[in-house]
Amino acid sequence: MGSVAVGNLTSDEAVAEVNNKVSDWQKNSQVVLKYNEQTVNVDPGAWTFRTEDSIPKAGKSTKLLVDLKKDMVDKSIAQLKSDGLDQLLDKEMLYARLKKVGADLQSSNIELNVNEFLTTYGQPEEVVSESSATLPGEHVLLEDWIKGLNGYKVKPGQTFSLIQALEESGMTAQDSIDINVLASAIYTAVQKTNFTIIERHTSRKLPDYVKLGYEAYVKPDDMDFVFQNPNATSYKLEFIVNEDALLTSIVGAPFPYTYKIKLDTQVFKPKTVIHFNENLSSFVSSVLIDSGSEGYLTTINRESYKGSEKVDSAKLTEDFYPPEHRLEERGFPVEKTVVTDPSSGTPAEGTPTAGNPVTTYPDGTVIPTYPYYPYPVYPNLPGVITNPVIPGIPGIPSTDKQTDTQTVNQGKSTGTNVSGGGSK
Template identity: 35%
Template sequence: MDKRGFFRILLILTIMVAYLITFPSYGAEAYEKIFHLSAGFDEGTKIGPTDVSKQTKVEALNQLHTQTEEWQKDKKITLQYVEKKAALDPNVIEFQPKTSVKEAVSGQENPLLCVVDKSAIEEAFREQFPKVSKKSLDYDAIASDLQDIASSLQKGETVIDLSLYLNKEEKQEVVAEALLGKEVLTPELQDFIKQTPEVKLKSNIAFSFLDWMEEADDMSLDEDDKNVLSSLLYRLVLQTNFLIFEKNQGTELPSYIELGYEAKVNKVKELDFIFMNESPADYTLDLKVVNNKLYGAIKGLPFAYDYKGILKNKKVLKPKTILHFSPNLPYGQWQLKQPGKNGELIQMYRVVYNEQSERMKEEKVSEDFYPPVHRIEVYSTQEPPPPVEKTEEPEGSEETLTDEAEKAPETDQPKMETPPVQEPPATQTEDSSKQTPAAAGQSSKEAK
């Protein structure tokens, strides 16, 4: 090898060694200069909520990476639709820290850029809220609000109320309805319904039936009309998630109300029907007359679950027989002072079904008790009349008396007879103190 070739190889090796020694030190600096990463941000520069004043772009980028990763790890996003809540994975939001740093203007407040995966949101909604129509939700508005939440790196729990993103048609559906027969309709009740066709059931505000009547200032309705309205409203509330605070019943079930559905109201006795709409949205009570029948409905957002009132554990309570005794009745007679009537007991439960019509839970709402009316029988306490004493007659007098009786003329005087003892009809009794009429007479004689 000649000297020229030797020096050529030596020069190449020297250049390579120099490159390897100097690149780690000056390569990063050159990269920063080329891409302007070494340039610092001026005072008052923000990217989202993060202050990057006097930081290089590399420092700002590292800080944004740390903050967004912590946010996605700790952030809790909750989707709420009426009474149901479900968690949304924060990872449906993808942050763009590099683009945010690159497009940031020094000395100004700049947004923290991010994108929302709409397809992931739609999939989560279908799984968690299958009753909500896909077409009824504004997904663009939901994605926009999620971007604002993420850009500001809001801490803590964020609740997304889906009812705010529904179209108007979805917000006014019939969620509960009931129909009562024409026998409950009075002219006064029909006039009241014409004057008060709708009533607002506001969110998280207790509704008092007596307060409603006072606000309506209608003196034409009697107690029966008001009980018809309150019982209709009770039927409707059982089909919702509304909380029931007070519900009463009388001692005797009115003939116009079905067992288990009475909600008695009385201003004098302070008997009220009170409930509360605990949903985030308002609802409307709609009353009208349909085919001479009383129709009631609650309109508003469809519930996530289905609710149904179910009657259980019905019991029939047999009346007792109570015996009274009176000296005013003739001997051997009795009277039925009060016929007996069965009592009843029944429980109302509200059952909740999920989207697959599976029973989720049930709660006892009320227990209505109507005591039996006892049978009352009144018996005479008079003593039996004394027996007729027989006297001894001389021989042959019987024939003489008989002949005289045959010859005696007939008169209009009635014949005196001892009244027969009337036996009461066979009845079952639970009263251990019941006595027969004969025993009653005997007890009276012993008392004398």
């Protein structure tokens, strides 16, 4: 009787045994009504068990006679805050199910989905979520796919796979930008529902056709976009192409909550990567090859609202796009050369720094080349100009102003290039 064995008991013993079971059930079992994301408990006092009337029927029926206090059930239903639920809910069907739960004395916790007791007739349908995606220049495949998927129904509890849905509609998913635009458009609409994201991928670099946090990357036979409808009613996908935009809508029974997406984003600045090029004159001269781009780490949060009140927030996923580093080409750096005074063996005053053009003389002396002047003083070095009046070719003595001018002109006409430095 109600999962209690009473075959070998007297009537009074059977009543006592069943009453003990009923008392234990009311203390330890829990009956929950669930409506989309909302849950409420049904008061155990809503069930009145008629044990003494039930025992004489033992052998003919195993169910306890139970009365249900409907007003207490109605109080629980009222806690499911959803406009129009009373008009859609078949309460008598729900009452009958609750009476059966009590009559069987099911010992485990029971969860009843209110969506199972909604009347089909008159149930409103509306756009519960929508999105807009920018279309690429050419989208021949996309046009065929959205025609085939327009009106596609995602049934209660069903898992939707984009690749499988295309195949069911007589089409073949192909690796292209079109399928990624379609996946991203559906994903963006799904974000603002209570659907569960099961599989979703991103590419290494954020595409131009989608905003940060809304990409879904699909590669047939390898990567898919999959979500599940956890509700007891069906929802359908609808598509409209409006000039250069794809409008995607999810249509069905309204949710008890509205949903908003919030992004928390970290930005990573690109670093500079230097490649050395022997064709460039020096390290200080550079050529920009790639300006690079910033990287992003974005957390996508789904927030649930009842009116203007936020009731929940859940993280959907994290997207990471690494920065693309800035790329430069430069000439090889010039090693620093130390000039030694032959008479003392110590570094001479005015030793040139790394990267400056220099001239090396037969005796091993190294001095800076024009325009890095005035030149340092190198005493007792034959053939070295210590303090020229005007810049000239190092190593050629100037006897007067005319000689120096001719020397400069000679350097200009011949384009002399000494150790990486050009004459002026």
